[in-house]
Amino acid sequence: MGSVRIRNLKTGMVLADDVKDIKGRLLLPKGRPIGPEHIRIFKIWGIPQVPVLESPQGESEPEAPAIDSTRLEAARKKLEERFRLTDRRHPAIEEIFAQALQVAASGAFPAVAGPPLPEAQAAAEQPAQPYDDFLKKLIERNILLPEIPSIVFELNEVISNPLSTADQMAQVINKSPSLTAQLLRIVNSSFYGLPARVERVSLAVTLIGTRELSTLAMGISIMSLFRKIPSRLLNMQLFLQHSLACGIVSRLLAANKTMRQTEQMFTSGLLHDLGRLVTFIYFPNEILACMGRAARAGMSLSAAEKNLFGCHHGQIGMQMLHQWRLPVSLEHNVRYHHEPAEAPDPLSAALIHVADLLVNALGIGSSGERCVPPLDPQAWEASGLTADCFETVVQQTLHQFKTLDFLLQVKAV
Ligand SMILES: [Fe+2]
Ligand SMILES: [Fe+2]
Numbered sequence: 001m002g003s004v005r006i007r008n009l010k011t012g013m014v015l016a017d018d019v020k021d022i023k024g025r026l027l028l029p030k031g032r033p034i035g036p037e038h039i040r041i042f043k044i045w046g047i048p049q050v051p052v053l054e055s056p057q058g059e060s061e062p063e064a065p066a067i068d069s070t071r072l073e074a075a076r077k078k079l080e081e082r083f084r085l086t087d088r089r090h091p092a093i094e095e096i097f098a099q100a101l102q103v104a105a106s107g108a109f110p111a112v113a114g115p116p117l118p119e120a121q122a123a124a125e126q127p128a129q130p131y132d133d134f135l136k137k138l139i140e141r142n143i144l145l146p147e148i149p150s151i152v153f154e155l156n157e158v159i160s161n162p163l164s165t166a167d168q169m170a171q172v173i174n175k176s177p178s179l180t181a182q183l184l185r186i187v188n189s190s191f192y193g194l195p196a197r198v199e200r201v202s203l204a205v206t207l208i209g210t211r212e213l214s215t216l217a218m219g220i221s222i223m224s225l226f227r228k229i230p231s232r233l234l235n236m237q238l239f240l241q242h243s244l245a246c247g248i249v250s251r252l253l254a255a256n257k258t259m260r261q262t263e264q265m266f267t268s269g270l271l272h273d274l275g276r277l278v279t280f281i282y283f284p285n286e287i288l289a290c291m292g293r294a295a296r297a298g299m300s301l302s303a304a305e306k307n308l309f310g311c312h313h314g315q316i317g318m319q320m321l322h323q324w325r326l327p328v329s330l331e332h333n334v335r336y337h338h339e340p341a342e343a344p345d346p347l348s349a350a351l352i353h354v355a356d357l358l359v360n361a362l363g364i365g366s367s368g369e370r371c372v373p374p375l376d377p378q379a380w381e382a383s384g385l386t387a388d389c390f391e392t393v394v395q396q397t398l399h400q401f402k403t404l405d406f407l408l409q410v411k412a413v
Contacts, residue, residue, distance in 0.1 A: 250355040340382070
């Protein structure tokens with residue numbers, strides 16, 4: 001028996017063990033010969049490899065091409081720097097580091113992080129005055145990101161009303177052709193891995209669920225706003241990448257925990273760093289000072305924000321979502337992604353905490369943080385995750401990220 005990567009599978013090979021999707025649902029039982037349709041399903045689900053009995057010809061899996069040792073060493077050095085704030089001896093971090101090393105050495109996501117450091121250091125030369133009550137000032141100055149399109153509020157109503165029907169939901173979505181097109185692309189991608197093509201929103205709602213699809217639609221509608229936000233300091237494309245990847249990982253981890261609200265976790269992951277947008281746009285000098293301070297003092301950007309603003313971007317993001325009257329569970333997931341143990345729903349917050357950490361480790365996009373945020377060991381315990389989940393989660397994330405990259409070019413819906 002041996003594992004064979006999907007691209008090397010041949011029809012007629014026999015499965016040596018059950019193959020399951022991320023939710024633990026059986027895709028193909030052991031002992032079954034593999035047909036072309038099975039290979040297609042494995043690809044749709046982003047299954048990286050499957051265990052097979054020896055092939056009839058006795059062919060063995062060709063060795064993966066070895067990564068050049070100089071490249072591996074260079075990647076390791078960069079990662080050691082990126083991981084300097086978190087305890088590498090923790091088994092979860094050890095595994096995340098190993099996965100991140102493979103990704104970094106493959107060159108999939110070149111290292112990126114915020115504005116050039118000298119600019120941040122120069123700003124830190126003129127220390128900004130700490131704020132007494134930053135959140136209060138934010139409310140008083142009535143700072144709002146671009147106005148949310150009315151469709152978000154309509155979707156929110158569908159989500160909050162237990163009596164909402166699939167028809168009502170489909171009607172709301174159909175009002176926006178671009179949202180409809182994006183949703184159908186997601187529904188037909190490996191994100192769901194449905195066996196047949198879905199052409200109508202009403203069918204998508206029936207298959208996926210009213211509340212689930214509304215939550216997903218709300219997340220991508222809000223995300224589309226990010227592109228309209230000008231910022232001289234923040235690369236919005238990288239910010240979108242970080243957000244999308246965090247949404248994907250949050251949902252995969254939730255599926256791993258067999259949680260039912262996986263779409264809500266996707267949306268929470270998408271929006272988790274919303275508060276940082278506010279600081280980059282409305283308080284550029286202050287956030288630059290925070291970045292300089294974080295780099296000099298060897299602390300996370302969140303900790304530096306807390307020193308200066310008296311709160312961090314999680315709290316600011318929660319304030320925005322509160323002003324928009326979006327679901328409280330979203331508010332809490334965003335608010336507590338750096339302190340999951342304090343959250344009313346510690347499991348959801350812990351999964352977003354781990355997702356953010358993993359995405360920072362993999363270097364997919366950036367929200368301004370140069371280091372992998374420290375892992376909260378209590379949150380890890382509470383999550384009930386095991387380190388061996390990361391190999392599959394990383395493979396599926398890379399796969400889904402590629403299939404959902406059209407969301408990075410979205411126009412406002
Ligand atoms: Fe964050
Ligand atoms: Fe983040």
